[in-house]
Amino acid sequence: MTGIRDKVGQSGTRLPHVSRRQILIGATATGGLALAWTFWPRAYAPNLTAARGEHIFNAFLKIGEDGHIAMVVPQCEMGQGVTTLLPQIMADELGADWRTIAVETAPINPLYTNTLVVDEDSAVFTPRRLVPDFVSDVRGWARREWAVRHAVMLTANSSSVRMFEGPCRDAAAQVRALLMMAAARRWDADWEQCDTEGGFVTLGQKKLRFGDVAAAAALLEPPAEPVYRAASADPLYGKELTRLDLPSKVDGSANYAGDIRLPDMVFAAIRQGPLGATRLKSIDRKAGMASPGLLHIVEHERWFAAVARNWWAANRALDHFAPLFETAGTPISSGRIDKALAAALKADGYRIVKKGDVAEAMEGRTKVAAHYAVAPALHAPIETRTATAAPDGGRLRVWVATQAPAQCRDAVAQATGLAPSDVTLFPVMAGGSFDACLDHSAAVQAAIIALQIKRPVQLAWSRAEEIMRDIPRAPARARMIATLDAAGGIDALVARIAVPPTNHEVRARLFDNTPADVAQRDAAGTPDAVAIEGLARVYDIRHFAVDHCPADIGLPTARWRGNADSYTAFFTECFIDEMAARAGSDALSYRMAMLGKSPLLAHCLLTATSLAGWEGGISGTAQGLACHSMRGSHIALVATARPSERGLQVEQLVAVVDAGRLVNPAIARQQVEGGLIFGLAAAVGATTDYEGGIATARKLGQLGLPHLAQIPELLIEFIDSDREPGGIGEIGVPAVAPAIANAMFAATGHRIRRLPLSAQPI
Amino acid sequence: MTKFSVNDRPVEYRMDPETPLLWALRDASNLTGTKYGCGTGECGACTVDIDGEAIRSCMVTIAECEGRFVTTIEGLTRDRSHPVQQAWVADQVPQCGFCQSGMIMAAAALLRKNSNPSDAEIDAAMTNICRCGTYPRIRGAIRRAGRVLRGEERIAAAPPPGIRPADAARAVPALKAPHER
Numbered sequence: 001m002t003g004i005r006d007k008v009g010q011s012g013t014r015l016p017h018v019s020r021r022q023i024l025i026g027a028t029a030t031g032g033l034a035l036a037w038t039f040w041p042r043a044y045a046p047n048l049t050a051a052r053g054e055h056i057f058n059a060f061l062k063i064g065e066d067g068h069i070a071m072v073v074p075q076c077e078m079g080q081g082v083t084t085l086l087p088q089i090m091a092d093e094l095g096a097d098w099r100t101i102a103v104e105t106a107p108i109n110p111l112y113t114n115t116l117v118v119d120e121d122s123a124v125f126t127p128r129r130l131v132p133d134f135v136s137d138v139r140g141w142a143r144r145e146w147a148v149r150h151a152v153m154l155t156a157n158s159s160s161v162r163m164f165e166g167p168c169r170d171a172a173a174q175v176r177a178l179l180m181m182a183a184a185r186r187w188d189a190d191w192e193q194c195d196t197e198g199g200f201v202t203l204g205q206k207k208l209r210f211g212d213v214a215a216a217a218a219l220l221e222p223p224a225e226p227v228y229r230a231a232s233a234d235p236l237y238g239k240e241l242t243r244l245d246l247p248s249k250v251d252g253s254a255n256y257a258g259d260i261r262l263p264d265m266v267f268a269a270i271r272q273g274p275l276g277a278t279r280l281k282s283i284d285r286k287a288g289m290a291s292p293g294l295l296h297i298v299e300h301e302r303w304f305a306a307v308a309r310n311w312w313a314a315n316r317a318l319d320h321f322a323p324l325f326e327t328a329g330t331p332i333s334s335g336r337i338d339k340a341l342a343a344a345l346k347a348d349g350y351r352i353v354k355k356g357d358v359a360e361a362m363e364g365r366t367k368v369a370a371h372y373a374v375a376p377a378l379h380a381p382i383e384t385r386t387a388t389a390a391p392d393g394g395r396l397r398v399w400v401a402t403q404a405p406a407q408c409r410d411a412v413a414q415a416t417g418l419a420p421s422d423v424t425l426f427p428v429m430a431g432g433s434f435d436a437c438l439d440h441s442a443a444v445q446a447a448i449i450a451l452q453i454k455r456p457v458q459l460a461w462s463r464a465e466e467i468m469r470d471i472p473r474a475p476a477r478a479r480m481i482a483t484l485d486a487a488g489g490i491d492a493l494v495a496r497i498a499v500p501p502t503n504h505e506v507r508a509r510l511f512d513n514t515p516a517d518v519a520q521r522d523a524a525g526t527p528d529a530v531a532i533e534g535l536a537r538v539y540d541i542r543h544f545a546v547d548h549c550p551a552d553i554g555l556p557t558a559r560w561r562g563n564a565d566s567y568t569a570f571f572t573e574c575f576i577d578e579m580a581a582r583a584g585s586d587a588l589s590y591r592m593a594m595l596g597k598s599p600l601l602a603h604c605l606l607t608a609t610s611l612a613g614w615e616g617g618i619s620g621t622a623q624g625l626a627c628h629s630m631r632g633s634h635i636a637l638v639a640t641a642r643p644s645e646r647g648l649q650v651e652q653l654v655a656v657v658d659a660g661r662l663v664n665p666a667i668a669r670q671q672v673e674g675g676l677i678f679g680l681a682a683a684v685g686a687t688t689d690y691e692g693g694i695a696t697a698r699k700l701g702q703l704g705l706p707h708l709a710q711i712p713e714l715l716i717e718f719i720d721s722d723r724e725p726g727g728i729g730e731i732g733v734p735a736v737a738p739a740i741a742n743a744m745f746a747a748t749g750h751r752i753r754r755l756p757l758s759a760q761p762i
Numbered sequence: 763m764t765k766f767s768v769n770d771r772p773v774e775y776r777m778d779p780e781t782p783l784l785w786a787l788r789d790a791s792n793l794t795g796t797k798y799g800c801g802t803g804e805c806g807a808c809t810v811d812i813d814g815e816a817i818r819s820c821m822v823t824i825a826e827c828e829g830r831f832v833t834t835i836e837g838l839t840r841d842r843s844h845p846v847q848q849a850w851v852a853d854q855v856p857q858c859g860f861c862q863s864g865m866i867m868a869a870a871a872l873l874r875k876n877s878n879p880s881d882a883e884i885d886a887a888m889t890n891i892c893r894c895g896t897y898p899r900i901r902g903a904i905r906r907a908g909r910v911l912r913g914e915e916r917i918a919a920a921p922p923p924g925i926r927p928a929d930a931a932r933a934v935p936a937l938k939a940p941h942e943r
Contacts, residue, residue, distance in 0.1 A: 066927065067937040079858030079894045097936040199936025211938050242851060247920045249859030250847040250866060252795015252835035259794035267789055292778055310789035311798070312781055381893055382799040382807050383860045431797070431860025432893045463800040666854050670896075674857055677895030700891065701804040709885035711897040 044110045044148075048072060055218035057178065059111040060090060060171035062104075063218075067199060067211035069094070070102045074112030074164070076155040076403045076437060077105075077245065078430035079674070080729050081667040084243045085161055086168050088663055092236035093172035093229055095196025096210070103244055105427045106153070108406045114154040116163035118147040120631075121503065121530050150511070151406035156435065156559065158631045158727025161663055165725060173226035175217075182217035183208045196229065240666035245429070256431050257442075258460050260388040260399045265456040266295055268449050269315035272303040272469050273325025274693030275332055275556060277517045280304050281324045288321030296453040297321070302515075305449050307457060315462055331693035332554045340553040341373070341477040344498035349549035350527035353535070356543035361492035365483040368582065370575055372480070373762045374567040374755040375687040376472035377560055380703055383431025384466040385439070387446035390456035395422040400443040401430035404510060408440040411513050412447045423447075434561040434678065438510060439471060464698040467688060471516055473560030474502045474531070475553065477762075478571040488583025489593060492543035495535050495571065499564075501528035501550045502557040516556035524552035534565035534734065536572045538601050538629045539594040555690065561678055562733035565630045570755055573626035573738030578751065580617075587617040587625045587742065601629050604636035604656045604719060611717060612638035612654035617746050622651075624743025626735040631727025633659040635672075639739035640712075642747040648757060650680060650712040650740055657716065657731060660723035668728050672716050675732020680712070681705050683737035683757050704756070764824040768793070769837025779825035784808045786824045787834055795835035795863045799891070806890030809864035810834050816871035816887070835863040838870060841922035845910035846870045846903070852919035853903040857894035865890050869904050877911040879904065 046059040053065040062070040071087040083103045091101055106112050122143060176196050183201035184191035186208065193203060200207045248254040273280070283304060288297070291306070293313035298305040304323040308314035330336065387400040389412075396418055402408040405427050413420040430437050446459040461469070476499035485491040504523035508514035514522070532548045560566065580590035588609050595602040605627050608614075615621040627636040640652040653676055662668045685704025688697035697703055741752045753762060764775040768791060775786045782801075787793040787810070796819055799807035803818040810819045811833040819832075838844050842851075846869045849855075856862045865888065872879055872887040879887070884901050909915040931939035 065938070066940070067931075067934075077858075079856075081857070097934055099930075099934045100936050199934075209936055209938060211936070242919065243854060243856075245859065246851045246854065246856055247842060247923070249856040249862050250850045250920060251839075251842045251923070252793075252863045253923070254859050255794070256797075256860060258788075258798070261792050261794070310777065310781065310785045312785040312789075313778065381858070381860070382797070382805055382891065383858075384798070430858060432858045434893070460798065463802065670854060670857060673898050674895035677897060678893070681893070699802050699804060700800040701802065705891050705893070706897075707885075707891065708888045708897050708900060714898045 046111060047107050047109050055214045057175045057218055058171050059106070059109065060168055061175045063175070063210055063214040065211045065214055067209055068100050068102050069096050069210065070104050072104050072106045074106035074153050075160045076401060076427060076430055076433070078155070078401065078433040078437065080160065080671060081243055081664070082155070082160045083245055084241065085663050085667060086164055087244065088236055088241055089165055089168045090172040092232070093169045094176050095198070095229055095232070097199035098236060098241060100199050101244065108151050108153065108409060108425065110148045110151045112153045113148045113151060114159060114163050115144045115147055116159050117154045117157045118143055118152060120157055120159070153405055155403040156438065158729035158731065161725045162632065162727060165663070169228070170226045173228050174222045176229060177223050177227050178217040178220050179210055179213050181220050182213035185216070186213070192227070197232070237663060238661070239664065241664055243667065255428060256383055256386065257388055257400050257428050258383070258386040258458060260428070260458065262388070262390055262456040265388070265390070265458060266307050266309060266453070267311040267314050268305045268307045268446070268457050268459040269311060269318050270303055270305045270445060270459060270461060270465060271318050271323045272465065273323070274327045275469065275516070276554065276693050277328040278302060278325045278693070281326045283321040283323045285321070288317060291317035291320045298449045298452050300448065303445065305445065305459070307449065307453055311458070311460055327693050330554065332690045333692065334689040337475055337553045337555055337690065340551045341475060341498045344549040344551035345477055345479055345496060347549060349496055349547035351545055352527065352529050352532055352548050353544065353546035355541070355545070356492070358492045358494050358543045358545045361543035362483045362494070367481050367483055368579065369479060369481045370578055370753065371762050372478045372571050372574060372753045374476045374570060376475040376555065376557070377566065377682050378467065378470050378472050378686050378688060378703065379434045379436035379560060380467070380470070380686055380700070380705065381430070381432025381434060381436055384461040384463055385436070385442040386458070386460040387442040388456070388458040389443070389446035389450035391450050391454055395424065396447055396451065397424045397426065398443050398447055399426045399428055401428050401433065401437050402440060402443065403433065403435065403437045407510050408443050411440045411444050414513050415444045416447050416451055435559040436470065438506065438559055441469070463700055467697050467703070468695045471556045471558040473563070473566065474500050474557035476567045480571060480575040482575070482579060484579070484583070488579070488585060490541050490579055493536060493541050494545045494547070496547045496549055497532045497535065497568070497571070498549040498551045499531050499567070500524070500553055500557050501526045501531055502559070503528050503530040505556060506559055520554070520556040525550050531564050532568060533563065534628070534630055535568040538598040538627070539576070540597045541594060561675070562730045565628065565730070565734040566682065567755070569626065569628045569734035570738045570741070573628070573735065574741050574753065577625070577738070577742040577745065581745070588614055591625070591627065598629065600658045601627055601634040601636065604634050604658050607717065607719065608636035608638050608654055608656035611656065611715065614638060617742070619746060619749055622743055622747035624739045624741065624746055626739035626742060628735045630731060630734065632724065633657065633726030633728060633731040635731050635735050637735040637739040639736070639743040641740045641743040643744070648684060648740070648744070652713045652715070653736065653739070654715040655717070655732065656719065658719035658721055659726040659728050659731060660721050661725050662718060663725060665718065668718060669716055671728045672732040673714055675730060676714060676736055677706065677711065679733040679736025682733070683740050683755065685756050687756055763828060766827045766829055767831045769833055775824050777824060780823050782820050783810070783822050783824055783827055783832065784819040787819060793834045793836050797860055797863060799861065804891065805861065805864070806868060807861045807864040809867040809890065811867055811871055814871065814874060816868040835867060838867065842920045843922065844870060845907040846873065848917045848919050849903040849907035849910065852917045853899045853906060855896050855899045855903050857896055861890055861892045862896070865892065865896070865900065869900070869907065873904065873908055873911055877908045879908065
């Protein structure tokens with residue numbers, strides 16, 4: 001079958017216009033590239049399986065003769081509600097009855113490539129060797145081709161709806177047309193006169209269930225272009241439908257990687273030693289082998305695992321084995337990290353963003369500067385990293401939560417010497433993640449253990465292991481330098497940001513399976529545009545520059561909910577607040593004066609301040625303001641916070657968000673609530689120090705994560721909008737810390753320039 | 763030494779008596795609704811009901827459970843009908859869901875003793891950690907479940923599991939009962 005079904009997921013509309021001539025130029029100039037492109041397959045077929053009575057229509061939809069509709073979701077459900085959102089879009093376009101929807105996770109297939117993330121984070125996803133630098137259109141096109149070829153089905157960057165709304169809608173429109181065609185044949189009518197509603201094809205008074213025409217419809221040729229359903233009187237899109245995953249999440253039946261049970265399965269625990277170039281040195285074999293319940297041990301170059309009939313026995317055996325590790329090079333420590341960041345800030349950086357002429361504008365003028373520091377941020381999901389693996393003849397089955405399934409499968413294949421086609425990956429829900437599931441260590445380790453002991457095994461990291469071996473979001477420092485105009489407004493701004501080039505590390509780990517310490521060393525010193533993203537993005541400042549000062553901190557770093565925006569928003573919003581105070585200006589009007597080119601954010605800011613009863617931010621009010629835009633969404637936040645005898649007390653957060661059109665306002669609200677609380681946790685904790693190569697925190701309670709009693713009153717309002725949907729998963733995170741820091745200044749007169757918030761000077 | 767009742771059934775675990783209850787439930791009984799999050803009693807994901815008290819199951823050994831009555835999320839109800847479960851769905855509390863079994867068991871134990879708890883009582887009882895940020899809905903959902911327990915409100919937010927296809931077809935016109943095929 002041809003038509004749009006072959007284009008689904010390839011995001012055809014986003015392809016730039018590349019003339020044949022441009023491709024030829026690109027190809028001839030790079031030799032091997034022309035050859036590579038020739039052999040890249042152009043069309044991919046769905047690789048779904050059908051249950052009895054089920055008919056496969058395309059990569060996203062199957063319909064059963066009993067009337068159920070199976071919707072295929074190519075993203076990892078990690079709490080963001082994607083297994084409800086994408087089905088909701090499809091059910092709406094299809095004219096389905098919501099009660100007939102079933103959800104399946106997608107198999108690995110290039111059809112599900114997330115080309116949007118690949119475009120947004122081009123620095124991460126551009127394979128260096130394959131792509132010519134000089135023709136930008138070809139470069140973007142080649143990057144997408146490369147991503148499709150590697151089935152980069154990433155769940156990241158709050159992109160699920162932004163990426164898949166189009167393909168899901170097209171897939172549903174195609175199925176709808178086919179159902180109407182099949183019904184029209186029965187009625188001997190014109191299919192374009194038909195409609196769909198509530199799971200029926202209709203024509204006047206005539207009605208046929210989807211299930212009744214599914215078999216015939218699946219054999220028909222769809223129209224070449226999608227024919228969309230006219231706006232319904234009662235659309236599913238925009239409704240506050242109950243998440244489909246909730247019933248299973250209130251009775252304990254939702255299965256995560258650690259809930260898989262297989263015949264003869266055993267349980268493994270692991271020790272991996274310090275971060276860095278670490279090798280397993282020795283174990284106390286005599287003491288260890290006497291451990292009750294011990295079944296197997298697996299010694300790996302970089303880790304040691306014990307296997308028992310239950311996980312606790314396996315983990316206790318590890319205590320007896322007391323594995324010793326040795327780490328080459330200077331061990332990671334907080335002191336060393338701080339020194340490396342400070343040194344990077346003093347050294348030359350790379351100018352990534354440039355507008356106007358900052359050098360000339362600042363020449364001979366009084367400069368105002370401030371220095372900020374942000375600690376590493378741990379993911380700390382409640383589910384520790386877990387994977388289940390089972391040998392299956394010469395093949396292997398793996399159950400794991402992953403945000404990059406094809407890359408996870410490839411990592412397992414590479415580590416075990418199996419062909420990727422001999423590794424079957426079953427993606428399961430993640431118990432949190434916050435981008436931790438871009439790391440595939442647990443899947444690889446479980447696979448190695450399973451093959452060595454020749455039986456199904458479930459590996460779960462202990463909490464201590466999860467804290468010590470988590471690759472955190474990078475620590476960062478910034479020096480913000482401004483010159484002001486006569487009215488105290490910012491005339492020129494230079495932001496120098498010392499931070500490791502995280503995204504090059506991520507690429508090497510994700511696509512080349514480079515060990516984290518090697519990836520860290522290889523990336524050291526390289527510029528990374530994604531690492532400084534979001535700094536003062538929204539403000540219209542005449543002369544403006546952002547420098548990336550790559551810091552070689554020794555500690556590997558990773559992506560995290562909010563990524564770079566989680567620290568750049570802190571630098572920006574705190575500094576703007578300082579400048580407003582210096583100018584004797586209201587933090588609101590000071591910002592508004594610079595938001596001429598960000599009307600949507602300005603609207604959020606006005607709405608939030610009016611909702612919160614903004615008192616001007618003057619001293620003694622305890623109110624602080626911050627705003628931010630990312631991934632097509634905007635947030636303005638008013639925090640009320642003051643010191644108390646129990647420490648920092650955040651009393652209220654008032655947020656106004658413009659995230660464009662909302663597929664499901666209830667889920668959007670959940671995501672913003674979650675983002676705000678994730679931001680709150682990062683403002684007060686979610687970090688660790690490092691000493692001798694190891695995190696000093698070992699227990700969850702040492703991370704300072706908030707409990708219910710510490711949660712402020714939240715007031716969240718969404719701006720009504722018809723705009724294309726913006727990202728919703730991360731927008732709540734970045735503005736929280738600066739809003740609280742600014743509120744603390746209003747309450748106490750002291751500036752906090754550190755994250756987690758601390759009055760300690762830098 | 764390790765004989766007790768789990769979800770109203772008598773069990774004897776032939777495991778090391780020092781094994782924390784959590785791992786007997788998960789790895790021997792396959793009651794995987796109870797989750798491991800920290801092993802140190804801090805996150806509360808492993809909360810179960812022991813003789814009416816919400817207890818972190820990673821902090822008690824199976825020896826200490828001798829003769830007691832343990833209820834896990836699987837045994838709270840068989841059909842999601844507990845007012846806390848219903849309120850949790852009605853208020854769309856769960857996100858990733860991993861900590862929610864523990865949250866629900868803690869809330870159910872609280873309401874059994876006090877069907878109308880104050881904010882302070884809720885905060886004192888709900889010390890579980892959630893990273894997705896479901897907190898803002900928890901007080902409201904507990905209050906709603908309390909209203910249901912006191913007979914002031916009825917909710918039917920989460921359907922029971924195992925609905926028969928024929929029953930589903932009776933309620934949903936787009937579905938077809940098996941015998942119709």
